[in-house]
Amino acid sequence: MVLLSECRSRVILLLSLSVIMGLLNGSGVEARIRRYKWEVKYEYRSPDCLKKLVITINGQTPGPTIRAQQNDTIIVELTNNLLTENVAIHWHGIRQIGTPWFDGTEGVTQCPILPGTTFKYQFVVDRPGTYLYHAHYGMQREAGLYGSIIVALPDGQSEPFTYDYDRNIILNDWYHKSTYEQAAGLSAIPFQWVGEPQSLLIHGRGRFNCSSLTIPTLDTGVCNTTNPDCGPFRLIVVPGKTYRLRISSLTALSALSFQIEGHNMTVVEADGHYVEPFVVQNLFIYSGETYSVLVKADQDPTRNYWITSNIVSRPANTTPGLAIFNYYPNHPRRSPPTSPPAAPVWNNSRPRIAQSQAIKARRGYIHPPPSLSDRVIVFLNTQNTINGNVRWSVNNVSFTLPHTPYLIALKENLTHAFDQNPPPDGYDFVNYDIFKEQENKNATLGNGIYRLNFNSTVDIILQNANTMNKNNSETHPWHLHGHDFWVLGYGEGKFDMFNDPRKYNLDNPIMKNTVPVHPYGWTALRFKADNPGAWAFHCHIESHFYMGMGVVFAEGIEKVGNLPSSIMGCGETQGHYRP
Amino acid sequence: MVLLSECRSRVILLLSLSVIMGLLNGSGVEARIRRYKWEVKYEYRSPDCLKKLVITINGQTPGPTIRAQQNDTIIVELTNNLLTENVAIHWHGIRQIGTPWFDGTEGVTQCPILPGTTFKYQFVVDRPGTYLYHAHYGMQREAGLYGSIIVALPDGQSEPFTYDYDRNIILNDWYHKSTYEQAAGLSAIPFQWVGEPQSLLIHGRGRFNCSSLTIPTLDTGVCNTTNPDCGPFRLIVVPGKTYRLRISSLTALSALSFQIEGHNMTVVEADGHYVEPFVVQNLFIYSGETYSVLVKADQDPTRNYWITSNIVSRPANTTPGLAIFNYYPNHPRRSPPTSPPAAPVWNNSRPRIAQSQAIKARRGYIHPPPSLSDRVIVFLNTQNTINGNVRWSVNNVSFTLPHTPYLIALKENLTHAFDQNPPPDGYDFVNYDIFKEQENKNATLGNGIYRLNFNSTVDIILQNANTMNKNNSETHPWHLHGHDFWVLGYGEGKFDMFNDPRKYNLDNPIMKNTVPVHPYGWTALRFKADNPGAWAFHCHIESHFYMGMGVVFAEGIEKVGNLPSSIMGCGETQGHYRP
CATH class of the missing domain: 2.60.40.420 (Cupredoxins -  blue copper proteins)
Known part of the structure; x- marks a missing residue:
């Protein structure tokens, strides 16, 4: 009887402990499991005002942002509803330590996911920072299958810089031809290149100049600048506050210059690593890169400002990407009274090289490299x-x-x-x-x-x-x-x-x-x-x-x-x- | 020694026999194996003058015709080069006796064939007649992945009708939207129907009225009525000769009326079975059906005649399909001096029902049905x-x-x-x-x-x-x-x-x-x-x-x-x- 009673006490103790652990998990002190159920399918959208078939995740492009804390486990159960097309998703910047099979790279780490199949990705996000995810199969990424992964520090730890708000912006370029049409051209003899993108998207929204369409087609309502899908992205800021902007690029082709009219940006993070801070007027950003910049809303708060993306390194005549840096409480639809800032000269690589060279590890956060290589x-x-x-x-x-x-x-x-x-x-x-x-x-x-x-x-x-x-x-x-x-x-x-x-x-x-x-x-x-x-x-x-x-x-x-x-x-x- | 010698003679006899059998096989007396290597991929084509991505087999749409004799074994080694899309091909009308796994119906008899994979279909064509093949996965057939299977009688056997030449024509309707766009619309809420087809193809060629395009697009050279892809199909006939025309339909939607201006057609085969002959001016044909008709080139040989296909049973305003019944030696590009024959009234189903009822098994070739069903x-x-x-x-x-x-x-x-x-x-x-x-x-x-x-x-x-x-x-x-x-x-x-x-x-x-x-x-x-x-x-x-x-x-x-x-x-x- 004594023994039985002792045993019972231990069981109760264990049960209590596991409940406490559960609560601790729930409160974020311990690493958590974050589960997502994603449905991937084709839908019509008008990201730049031209109606086009895009690949959405749960109806969205860019897809849902994954937000986690360091050491959390991410589980994404992805159901492929693309009808006849397979899929694979890469978790860009996540090293997949111990789970190389979930890197999502078709042909390298996995077979493609068949239509009708639910595939479970499971991996640990072991470092804080700004990361991405996107299709890694054929040229499927260009169909709109991409999004952000934002990993925060564990509770109680802090970044080596301060800010009031944290915001996320993905940049992209956008083509009107389908990925199949583009790929067929690239594989054709003679080679048929799709050319420069039709527009630049800032967080999934751009504005194609519908009046530049000249060749007649059968489609009705195909380009419509009043479509709410393509209203410009608006970043609302409170005067005097400092914003951490996570800027990333998943362009198909374009190198970009990103700028906020009249505001300097202090670069503090690159690809999940702290940067020795430096100030830029425009951020050069290349496909696959992520940055965090600090921006203070310290300009005349009675007006709004342009946010722009411009193509550099190629002589593209693509219209710049435009969004609104919206000082609260100005009306978000109020256009800035100025013209958007001029783009850098496309073929001057000096400032781009200079910016590349300026990016160094932040003091106190340097991982020293081995002094020699094998x-x-x-x-x-x-x-x-x-x-x-x-x-x-x-x-x-x-x-x-x-x-x-x-x-x-x-x-x-x-x-x-x-x-x-x-x-x-x-x-x-x-x-x-x-x-x-x-x-x-x-x-x-x-x-x-x-x-x-x-x-x-x-x-x-x-x-x-x-x-x-x-x-x-x-x-x-x-x-x-x-x-x-x-x-x-x-x-x-x-x-x-x-x-x-x-x-x-x-x-x-x-x-x-x-x-x-x-x-x-x-x-x-x-x-x-x-x-x-x-x-x-x-x-x-x-x-x-x-x-x-x-x-x-x-x-x-x-x-x-x-x-x-x-x-x-x-x-x-x-x-x-x-x- | 005697035994050994006898044995050797037998071996030689057997070897000789097998060589003879091999030769006989080669001459077509015995069933043969017919091998095809197919590469399936996306390419640009202009079947109705509008440039569009289509799925080709070895560069062709319609794909290569499979010609065989009864009891031959067909082996098709199909390599899927569609990049991110799977495929499956159904052999329409072939019963697949003993090989139900090669019926090619995705989800019913097989998994889809992945990009980069070579899949071997192998089956016996056990009956003479006119059959088809086409994609049986999603709505992929509409992308142009289809063709004919023509199975001849064994050497020495003859059809119960005579003709001088054997010709093959596949009818189709044609959409400008991709199968993905169509499917996305059909699955959308609210439902978005693609509407009636843009054109009708006769053996892979049609003519879309480019001037009916009204909404501007970016694409250049997208609709071009001088493109050789969309020159009308021309059937060259020698005056006085009788033609067996194998007419089949693989329309996405449309019921058709097929007609050769000024020429009667005698229906003699339907879906691989001999028909008690009957004469029609126009043949009603539905998607998935095949017919053989006999046509005698017995009209004024100094001119050409229209071959037409028209949509019936739906109020479509699609332009009729047009081809040329070209009496040799008239120039094949010489248009007939007349207007194409009028289409039947679309919503009068009486003549269609009458024609359905007229199709009976040919005397001497009747397979009696069981008198009762279970x-x-x-x-x-x-x-x-x-x-x-x-x-x-x-x-x-x-x-x-x-x-x-x-x-x-x-x-x-x-x-x-x-x-x-x-x-x-x-x-x-x-x-x-x-x-x-x-x-x-x-x-x-x-x-x-x-x-x-x-x-x-x-x-x-x-x-x-x-x-x-x-x-x-x-x-x-x-x-x-x-x-x-x-x-x-x-x-x-x-x-x-x-x-x-x-x-x-x-x-x-x-x-x-x-x-x-x-x-x-x-x-x-x-x-x-x-x-x-x-x-x-x-x-x-x-x-x-x-x-x-x-x-x-x-x-x-x-x-x-x-x-x-x-x-x-x-x-x-x-x-x-x-x-």
């Missing part, structure tokens, strides 16, 4: 013609995704799934003239990968070059999955392997997951290959990756846990069903 | 509103495809894959007024199926009714997979279960796989449930099946052989890959 890989970025198709290549290899995801092929040792020979670690440094049109020598399609020694330190030099057009070199934002890298330096011209490394910033380099390579320039990165898995590294311009501008790194595959069967079902893993 | 199922066809969506229903159940194909679910006993309760065998015969707008009582979505006793004889009464609009009833062509059925009769109004069966034609009913149900009418069918498998039976109007107008029959599942793993990989069969 391997240096140089990636020459070129345009090529292969079998009559226009392609992009890295060291003359134009990347093609296999149909058995690398992570599964590597883990299950399916050696036929991709070319087992690695692509080259460099190019003909001595003879290749990066200022001349590509001579297209030995350019091939390939799906070989770079195998990195686990825990080794790898340096990547992204070397830009001339395209196939004379006197032309473009800007490429490269994004690395599964890691942050240190940005050691930017330079102009051909990277000098003897002298340039001496100029590396090893003191306070920023860590990022996306970084631009400027025209005719180079960017040097360093990272630790410490995350077991297979990881894409690619130009974040949607069409450039589609056209081959990417590579895959694999490391520590033997340390990868059991793969969930939900990521399988394609290529060599179509597998025999056994009930 | 089960009678009545299918009331109605329009409904379910959860705010406009749907079509059968006995108030609107069909939804499950994501685990029925054939696999049945064979592997996956009872959660679909509703195990069968849908009803009839409706409220006494009280339901087929001439009134649907009252929408008890309409539900459902994926239950009809299980038929193996080898039983089943009668199906397709009962048409009023739609949700006053005084409106439409024409629905119903297509049965895996079987031919006897067409026992057509009638007007509500089917009378006591008196109408007495009027059934049991003497010489035609066998078909597709049959129209006329407005406010009924059609009575009989078939033997003698083909082990799971088989769709549905309205062949693409949007109607998408909106729920279909059912599934299952029979003799225990006799179905081992399912190939290639059809699996979706829904509950996504299965764990084991290397």
